[in-house]
Amino acid sequence: MTSSSIQTLFDSQKNKATALRSAPISERKAQLSKLKRWILDNKSRIYEALYQDLHKPQLEADISEIFPVMAEISHTLQHLSEWTRERRVSSGLTYIGTQGKIKYEPKGRCLIIAPWNYPFQLTVGPLVSCLAAGNTAILKPSENTPTTSRLISEMVRELFDPSWVTVVEGAIDETQTLLSLPFDHIFFTGSTPVGKIVMAAAAKHLTSVTLELGGKSPVIIDESANVDDAAKKIIWGRFTNNGQTCIAPDYLFVHHTQLKNFLASAKKHIRKLFDPSSVGMRQSSGYARIVNPRHTQRIIDLMESALQEGAKIAIGGTYDLESRFIEPTLLVDIPADASIWKEEIFGPVMPIQSYDSLENVIEHIRANDKPLSLYLFSKDRRTQERVTQETTAGSMVINDVVLQYAHPNLPFGGVNQSGIGKAHGHYGFLEFTNQKSVLKQRVGFTNAMLFYPPIGNFKKKVLDFMTRYF
Template sequence: MANQFQSQFDKQKVKSLTLRTESITCRRQRLKSLKTWILNNKDKIRKALHADLRKSETETDITEIFTVTTEINDALSHLHQWARPQHVSPGMTYLGTSARIKPEPKGVCLIIAPWNFPFNLIGSPLASCLAAGNTAILKPSEHTPATSKLIKEMVEDVFEPELVTVIEGAVPETTALLELPFDHIFFTGSTNVGKIVMGAAAKNLSSVTLELGGKSPVIIDETASADDAARKIVWGRFNNNGQTCIAPDYIFISDIVKDKFVASAKKYVSQLFDSNNEGMAHTKDYSRLVNANHASRLVDMLEEAKQSGAKIEFGGDHSTEDRFIEPTLLSNIDESNRIWQEEIFGPIMPMKVYEDINDVIHHINKNDKPLSLYLFTTSRKMKKHITQATSAGTMVINDVVVQYAHPNLPFGGVNHSGIGKSHGKYGFMEFSNQKSVLSQRIGLTNALLFYPPFNGFKKWVVSFMIKWF
């Protein structure tokens, strides 16, 4: 199997060398071709996502198609600017030289995508990869076979295999791919698998972008609008059945606003996901868990919490056979429960009342740094305090999840929640090597001051520079 992939890798290696000297116009044309295919095949994309996750057409348009086309559009609008060499000042030390930073393609890249947003999370990094002038081998998730098949069809229609190709399969195929000396690996998935990917990359000294996950906390203080917070959190948590890496995972809430928040959250679950009062098990606006195994894991976590005294504020119904769990809010959580310790990745949201905000900060800081942190407050003092006292890949005040789609913000985690950044210019930079280019004049240069022999004047110059430069 590895030999089969080696052949494909070698072809892309040869191709990647030719891409280094091509024009930016060629990169733009590839992005345009990718966008055209997506726009012409929206129905196919919708059907694939419905087959895998029972996503509605509009949800697919927003969370899968729109996110990729906006990434492409951003690159088309700014690629010439991103790729332009950046001239830098020589400073006093290097007078007489000229220097610039030239983004260059890294080469052959591997993009490994997860199953929760299977089209978005392969299409968006692919756009950045192509914008930077690389070749790519794509590994979609085996847990969403309809979308995986569609991605393979898309790539074969749009690109020659020496430029972009798709490898389907499961763990054996991924393991074999990770043995190859890629110039860059872009992985989206769990922290545990991210460690495996990074370990494999280290053997070849491949650079990596790891978009991982973890538990993203929410803080709702006594000054917050409970109704506004409820609407935003319900959408961000239960959209895609809670299978979102940046979804609010657990809530710390002030007792002053708790009851109003619970009442509003229950109201918005119905308004947003069951507006026709068909029941959550029957509405078309509420997607499904990826498979029965994942559903069983979540049900086990829910039952453990209930047995430990957790209170179901609303929801709780489930059917593992139908991959269904009703949007569920829990309170009175035992912190030893898995639902408080592990990333949930489903439509269950635990909540605890807090009295001292410093206890909340201590809890966040003693655990792995989250991919996102959400704060609902109207207090300027609280905003400043939480921003400075905690660390997270991204932070949002008075909203959730929306930071992902911001075109001018880097997206990524910290330590256990990720390494590297993506989206827009930051995605382009991630797939590029920032090559320093220095041009020196011929003859007399400042550098000659540092050549031996070191006489008194040269020693004086070095002492002067150490003190003042």
């Protein structure tokens, strides 16, 4: 699209955004219900698009793309009336005679920039929160998943007037044009480097942002853990969607007494979960692919670099660039200064480090950027409390992985390098909402007049008393 046509789309949403401020909540619910019905009626189209772009198995598409959006819509419809209700607040002794309340109003025109790894869910999920809050939206799906992007564009045209929701397809030029516009809120999901670009562009207009970024999410398996249980969960969380998940376990610290058994269990569960028919991982219909050759080559280079630096392949290691295939791979004996410890892998390769001292593991985590998620497998309550207390992450899960993302009552988001703001459920609604404070004062004499000038001794004594005891 040209810059002028994008500007026209943006301008066309101004009046609608204003009208939505006073529209009944039932209008928002009606749009969300229409969206839910469309998804149910067009699941086959979603399956096909995701298969074309990512070779994503149908069951995986259901679990990771369709179900989270449907659950988000259902949860929102159930609670939206409650979320939008004005909330009265206590005035306290200092503000006797006043009435205070919080009014939840739409921010206005919003931009949602989505990534390619979960192209349907990470476009439509934020849209649910945006619509629930009463905003308009321009969606920018990823050009790296063109089939799904076209499907989203078709869906939006079928469901919404462009003045309410519309889609801008394209690549860098279109994104840069969108970022130059004075949106009222930007919701971006993607890498940390691009997130910095988005935030810099938003700063020019003082636009609020939600940045759902990534980073290296560590896993700790201590000596008390059920290692087979841990291996099954980690293998599922890591290699689903071919490792292209922002909250996937990125690297493992395994207590040295557990390493041998972990590798044996991991090998077993890779086959059971992703090649259940034993036809070979390359032929398996249950294993997705990397999104494109460029990202495939990046992951291969990262793995080969680690091997050249002294790492060893414990499991897997084969790949084929042309078919975008990389076998589930576990690496061990990796030098501490290897680049694979520093870069987010975002693919089906997982480095493992055995450890003796939990203190050293905690120090490593604290010395690096705060992760989007942190996972601990331990049956020891003191270890659970220590890791929770002594580390920082956007989310933490004990004895499982990834599941926190879809929890309806937990906020999802990162810290610093791994993200700004929260998403999902009530927290996603609040991201797209201005929480406006409204104070109503009585007419005539008020407490505040006690402190109008001139200030004499009596007023000073009253102020001193209030400062000490109120």
